[in-house]
């Protein structure tokens with residue numbers, strides 16, 4: 001499992017809510033957690049590994065040993081944002097790029113855990129930043145879209161380099177072309193509609 005880099009189409013592809021929790025999902029979550037730690041991230045959204053699902057993993061401590069901070073969230077929604085914070089932010093899909101991004105200081109989030117139980121989380125500061133960053137991902141928004149004009153200008157060269165490297169890798173055949181990547185995403189979405197997926201615990205969608 002590899003983290004996809006900008007401008008991979010999965011990063012702008014709106015993710016679908018999950019309607020059941022089955023063995024396959026547990027396996028995917030396990031791989032996402034390993035991938036997050038390997039990449040030294042604090043969080044990872046499913047579409048960053050090209051799975052178009054409303055699913056994210058998080059460990060704000062960044063420390064694989066601190067299992068108590070290891071979290072899995074399904075169909076998360078921010079229901080309240082309070083205050084503001086400005087600080088440096090990075091993204092595993094834009095390696096080495098850090099810029100200032102303004103975020104809410106506190107967020108209240110509703111989601112489901114891997115047992116299908118509804119959970120409500122209130123997060124502050126770094127954890128709140130992490131939530132907003134990951135939920136943006138699930139909505140097809142990347143952090144360069146959230147930068148102010150100055151940060152965006154400063155990031156322009158790096159963003160162009162990401163685009164150039166991605167297109168070159170596609171030309172070399174190392175990454176499939178966009179049309180093929182879109183087809184794979186559609187096929188993965190279709191798997192949600194397969195009848196055998198209906199046997200897991202169905203989490204109701206957050207209202």
Ligand SMILES: [Zn+2]
Pocket residue numbers: 090091092093133137
């Ligand atoms: Zn990111």
